[in-house]
Amino acid sequence: MPVDAGFDRFPIRRIEGHPLNALARDAWPATLAPVAHLLDHGLDLGPATVFVGENGSGKSTLVEAIGLAYGLSPEGGSVGAHHSTRASESELWDHLQVVRNAGATKRGYFLRAETMHGFFTYLEGNPSPFREDIRFHERSHGESFLDLVEDRFTGAGLWLLDEPESALSFSGCLALVGILTRLLDSGKSQVIMSTHSPLLASLAGATIYEVGDWGLHTSSWEDLPLVLNWQAFLSAPEQYLRHLR
Template sequence: MPRDPDWLHPLVVRRVRCAADAEPDFERWPARLAPVRQVLTEGLDLAKLTILVGENGSGKSTLVEAIAMAFGMPGEGGSTGARHATYPSESPLHDWLTLERGAGASKWGYFLRAETTHGLFTYLKNNPGGWDPDFHALSHGESFLAMLRSRRFQGEGLFVMDEPEAGLSFSAQLALVGTLHALAADPGTQMLIATHSPVLASIPGATLLQLDHTGIHRREWGELESVINYTNFLTEPRRYLRHVLQE
């Protein structure tokens, strides 16, 4: 009888939940955010490729940051166990979480977030591993794709990304979709991504979770608010522009 592939390549993180000894204050940020409160009270199952979407302030970045840090990655980006840090601005959420890991799964992980890549690339330049390009000499899009195609994002592990589409053109986002899809094809790889991009949310096989003021909701691609809004805007932009332009 062939072995179950899930036994051969278990998810790196199966579930995220509140730690038994945690005492979150649900009247204060970030626990007062409905999606964060839902994770703390009900837990969150992660898929092989989980994509969080939602408006600014919905809790996407807060959740992926906390999960990355609970796994052992720096809040500003970097690999498991790295010490890259400039200014402590992270929420206390990572201290309230515990991760249920797959038995025998990889303990390697890497966190990449758009808003702190400049500092991360400076850290990598000052602590060279002997295989990196000069990320600062590349455009934002080129540097992001170069990082995702580097040896850091190969093999088994948990790879967390916060708005990797930031600053990327449409064609660069399509290239990023191809890169992420290829990365997800590795049996031992698991990815968690927060994004605003309908393009990134279209990666085949992704579990899409929409965050809003009521909590976390599983959605199909065509049901996402961002997809609906972009489609309507491109069809009839004046319907939206008349609310923001003074004429």
């Protein structure tokens, strides 16, 4: 019988408020309903988790904090990376406890579209001693983003993405879904992502959480306002655009 039989092989089983370092509920970002929900109730995680919600709802705050609690750099990178240009992350991560699956890998990588330019510069200044790295700045934003995903998201690990659609076209989003699907098929990888993209939210097998004033609740893809609004717009764009004049 394999040594890991009976155990989940992806990295994180649950994320919850730290029992010995509670965050005051009147302190930001605990004033955000989704953050308060996480601190009060915890969150069980499966192989793939997608957070969707409006700007400012707290979904990126959650992804960032989970990444930091796991040991990832807030501006992108692997476990133990020290890339930082201007610290803007919340202290939420320091008040979270990561419950890991027994025997699972501790590898991981965090990518957020808004900090990619600075992160590419960091990689250029800290090249691998074992191989020649990709010249990311010589590629388009979307091309370099997918290049980095394909190059770094390999094998078992925790792969976090914060609004990756900011860097990607429709075909680029499809390509990313393909990469993430192959990683999840291994049974040893875990994906946590925030997105405004109905295409990325359709990642097969993902648990989708709507993030908002109510806190967190699961939803099916076809019932997401994100999906319904795009469907309505594409069916009759003039109904929306006429109100902008």
